[in-house]
Amino acid sequence: MIQKEYEKNEKTVTVSVVNFNPVWGDKAANLQKIKTMVISASQEGSNIIAFPELALSGYECGDEARRDHKPCSMHEEAAETIPGSSTAEVAKLTKELGVYVLFGIPERDEKNPKVRYISVAVIGPEGILGSYRKIHLAPPPTFTEEACFKPGNDLPVFETKYGRIGVQICADFWVYPELSRILCLKGARLIINCAACMVGQTGPEFIAQITGCRGTENFIYAASASLAGKERTLSYYGRSTIAGRAFPSFKQIFAQGGDREEIVSATLSLEKGQPPFDQLSLEKERIRSFELCANELKKLAESR
Amino acid sequence: MIQKEYEKNEKTVTVSVVNFNPVWGDKAANLQKIKTMVISASQEGSNIIAFPELALSGYECGDEARRDHKPCSMHEEAAETIPGSSTAEVAKLTKELGVYVLFGIPERDEKNPKVRYISVAVIGPEGILGSYRKIHLAPPPTFTEEACFKPGNDLPVFETKYGRIGVQICADFWVYPELSRILCLKGARLIINCAACMVGQTGPEFIAQITGCRGTENFIYAASASLAGKERTLSYYGRSTIAGRAFPSFKQIFAQGGDREEIVSATLSLEKGQPPFDQLSLEKERIRSFELCANELKKLAESR
Numbered sequence: 001m002i003q004k005e006y007e008k009n010e011k012t013v014t015v016s017v018v019n020f021n022p023v024w025g026d027k028a029a030n031l032q033k034i035k036t037m038v039i040s041a042s043q044e045g046s047n048i049i050a051f052p053e054l055a056l057s058g059y060e061c062g063d064e065a066r067r068d069h070k071p072c073s074m075h076e077e078a079a080e081t082i083p084g085s086s087t088a089e090v091a092k093l094t095k096e097l098g099v100y101v102l103f104g105i106p107e108r109d110e111k112n113p114k115v116r117y118i119s120v121a122v123i124g125p126e127g128i129l130g131s132y133r134k135i136h137l138a139p140p141p142t143f144t145e146e147a148c149f150k151p152g153n154d155l156p157v158f159e160t161k162y163g164r165i166g167v168q169i170c171a172d173f174w175v176y177p178e179l180s181r182i183l184c185l186k187g188a189r190l191i192i193n194c195a196a197c198m199v200g201q202t203g204p205e206f207i208a209q210i211t212g213c214r215g216t217e218n219f220i221y222a223a224s225a226s227l228a229g230k231e232r233t234l235s236y237y238g239r240s241t242i243a244g245r246a247f248p249s250f251k252q253i254f255a256q257g258g259d260r261e262e263i264v265s266a267t268l269s270l271e272k273g274q275p276p277f278d279q280l281s282l283e284k285e286r287i288r289s290f291e292l293c294a295n296e297l298k299k300l301a302e303s304r
Numbered sequence: 305m306i307q308k309e310y311e312k313n314e315k316t317v318t319v320s321v322v323n324f325n326p327v328w329g330d331k332a333a334n335l336q337k338i339k340t341m342v343i344s345a346s347q348e349g350s351n352i353i354a355f356p357e358l359a360l361s362g363y364e365c366g367d368e369a370r371r372d373h374k375p376c377s378m379h380e381e382a383a384e385t386i387p388g389s390s391t392a393e394v395a396k397l398t399k400e401l402g403v404y405v406l407f408g409i410p411e412r413d414e415k416n417p418k419v420r421y422i423s424v425a426v427i428g429p430e431g432i433l434g435s436y437r438k439i440h441l442a443p444p445p446t447f448t449e450e451a452c453f454k455p456g457n458d459l460p461v462f463e464t465k466y467g468r469i470g471v472q473i474c475a476d477f478w479v480y481p482e483l484s485r486i487l488c489l490k491g492a493r494l495i496i497n498c499a500a501c502m503v504g505q506t507g508p509e510f511i512a513q514i515t516g517c518r519g520t521e522n523f524i525y526a527a528s529a530s531l532a533g534k535e536r537t538l539s540y541y542g543r544s545t546i547a548g549r550a551f552p553s554f555k556q557i558f559a560q561g562g563d564r565e566e567i568v569s570a571t572l573s574l575e576k577g578q579p580p581f582d583q584l585s586l587e588k589e590r591i592r593s594f595e596l597c598a599n600e601l602k603k604l605a606e607s608r
Contacts, residue, residue: 175521176593177481182600213517217479289480294598296486
């Protein structure tokens with residue numbers, strides 16, 4: 001069922017995920033670097049270029065978030081609505097170059113300026129397509145996300161020239177496989193994960209392993225863009241990865257970055273026909289599986 | 305929440321997953337080899353010993369299943385109820401040795417002898433604990449499971465001295481992460497996957513990758529027992545793997561087999577405290593994630 005709706009789309013796509021080292025709290029510098037890297041990736045043939053979690057501002061909160069469990073002033077000041085000035089500036093570039101760009105940004109709620117989300121802006125040749133807001137915020141004492149941001153509660157998919165894509169952010173992708181599954185049931189054929197993997201938290205091989213697994217288990221492509229290098233006090237693994245289905249193998253790592261700032265790219269076939277998976281009545285079986293889980297969840301809730 | 309209930313349990317467990325090469329259709333030979341390997345693993349200190357999918361009979365169907373889409377006579381003859389003669393024989397051994405054994409078996413339905421399941425029998429020092437029946441059967445033309453077996457529809461967890469364990473079989477584990485998640489919500493701290501990975505279908509690195517991912521995304525241990533070597537006409541990858549959480553890294557492959565018949569073992573800590581995961585209000589967040597998915601599924605169903 002997913003295949004037919006994609007007949008009008010491009011038959012290949014070149015995806016870039018950027019190992020990005022942000023200058024902490026310097027939006028102007030980061031935006032300039034994002035634009036430079038977009039131009040560079042586009043010149044190399046990239047169609048979709050993704051930057052990590054909070055690439056525009058830096059991921060880390062200021063000391064007040066950890067010390068007092070308060071929103072940090074850096075993210076308060078950096079936060080923008082979407083559309084807003086940075087997304088508008090990137091939209092000029094995506095229109096000019098004919099590419100899609102995704103980047104992590106602290107998003108300010110349009111209605112309530114005191115509310116912020118850890119978001120990814122999705123921008124294409126058509127303009128600003130929208131944003132994905134991180135659903136699972138990492139809690140204290142190790143993490144400060146909950147002190148500074150509110151959780152999202154929506155799983156949008158975005159229409160592009162290359163078909164529908166899903167977006168996730170870090171923990172939502174690493175440890176909530178059911179969210180990726182729902183994005184696939186909504187027709188996503190590529191999931192882009194914009195992440196921040198701190199050195200010491202996950203191990204460097206984690207990024208390729210989970211990205212490969214999400215691609216494999218959903219029979220789609222999955223790509224993780226990861227922060228790299230040292231930021232304020234934290235360092236990140238880099239290792240941005242593009243992975244997924246590849247006939248006749250269930251999975252393949254198509255491209256994987258090192259630990260420094262770099263653009264990691266792969267050209268992926270979007271052609272119809274992914275034997276032996278076409279036979280698997282995927283949608284029907286996935287819905288059956290979810291219904292079984294929903295029943296089990298109901299029983300669990302009743303037993304408590 | 306999961307941790308407290310395990311205070312009465314053992315603090316470490318040694319798990320073995322067996323790269324098993326069955327003699328096709330020769331239950332007596334396979335049962336004898338299972339028993340010999342259980343004794344051998346037990347002598348080396350194993351507490352839980354798992355054999356792959358349909359290890360007792362061989363995985364492959366006879367030609368009639370592929371040619372005529374009919375049940376194969378080999379599995380018809382090999383199928384047993386649980387309890388039944390093979391499980392009773394293994395139960396004598398598990399009682400004597402004080403170990404848990406899981407092995408793949410064609411299970412005959414107690415009420416309807418024409419109905420068979422691809423099952424895993426779970427047997428401990430306490431006796432036969434039950435069976436898990438494969439939920440997602442692989443369809444023709446590549447696979448013959450649907451011609452010969454009926455799908456299961458239940459996600460049991462099993463109480464052991466080492467805490468609650470969940471069991472899955474092959475595709476249920478590889479491509480339905482939501483099923484593993486539900487087993488964890490039911491308190492499983494170890495998931496054992498009894499699998500048959502055919503050469504040419506998945507790539508050899510697939511087994512460690514997905515087993516590591518299931519362990520990581522659920523913050524549990526996961527172990528896959530895989531058929532190995534040539535059977536009737538098919539060959540299998542082996543590469544049985546034990547993986548999962550390991551402080552301070554999110555994931556670790558503890559042990560991984562080669563492509564030949566062998567016993568692959570690892571000793572795992574079951575101690576309380578898995579920083580930084582204890583902070584994550586796992587159960588609450590997982591249920592929230594599932595509820596979001598249930599809503600999305602409802603909307604998807606309504607939109608069609």
